[in-house]
Amino acid sequence: MSVWIAIIFTGFLTFGTRFLPLSPLMPEKLPDWLQLAMKFVPVSVLSAIIIPAIFISEDTGYIVIQDNLRIVAAIVAIFVAYFSRSTAITILSGLSVIWILTFLE
């Protein structure tokens, strides 16, 4: 049940952030520093999710560097994302690296 509440609540807030600027409630211009800071929100939040998902072991909760296939896969994915600019190809390349390395182990 609480999952449904979370979905509806976050859905409402998501709609709010999209609709608010189209409503008269919002000032037409925010301070420069705030506009600048907002540009860094997606990069910061997503990096903060990416890095632990690569380095922290799901089993132990500790940082793993040795024999961590995810690091290799992530590096490959970064290069592929840079050159292909495609979400699909990036996901596929990263997963294939994991599959191949697991298979070879």
Add this chain to the structure above:
Amino acid sequence: MTNKFVHKNSALNEFVSGLKDGLPLQIGVIPFGIVFGIVGLEVGLSPLQTFFMSSILFGGASQIVFTQLHATATPFAVLVATVSAVNLRHLLYGMVMSEYLRHLPLKWRLALGYLLTDEAFAVSHQRYTQRPTSDFMHYHLLGSGIMLWFCWQVSTAIGILSGPTIPESFQLGFAIPLTFIAVIIPSLSHFPAIFSAISAGLAALLFQFLPFNLWLIVAAFCGIIVGTLSSYVSKNYIKKIQERK
């Protein structure tokens, strides 16, 4: 009579060109939706929850963040705060588009607000700025938005249906960080953004000990502060160099 016909025609033209302009982007959207459908089930959401999240939330990054946080048993408040933080960029889109959309009747603004995603914004903002203006430009955003909405729902459903057939050894959960890598790499085109990404990532590792997954919000703030400050510094630096010349 003729006048009315012309109006209808150009509204339809705008709508169709919105659909068409949105089409190439679906190459990225459809696999993303399929991954979301698969991952949603994998982290323990029900098929219905996964499916309706795509229409209630209707935002790829926020939905995947939601599933990631659900998987790690994050408390409600932190989950809501983080998903909202991911969505803050929409305020920017809205502010850019409001110049063109503010005058529309409420029902139009409600509908277009709902449809204003990264992709629809990118496509329709191009149309608003590059081609000759018309009174029906909002139909373009309606078209690109509906194209995206439709593909997103269908691809989510495909993911939900195909998910259970995929064995766990495929480690599809790792598709989440991979998706985010694909999302942020194109935006790392200047140093402040790179600094922001690195500091947020390091902080996320450093603050793991915080309760309630609060490391996420702390790390995000580190990234935002470092990014903002470093772009101020680099702007001043560029100014100084130009003054010297």
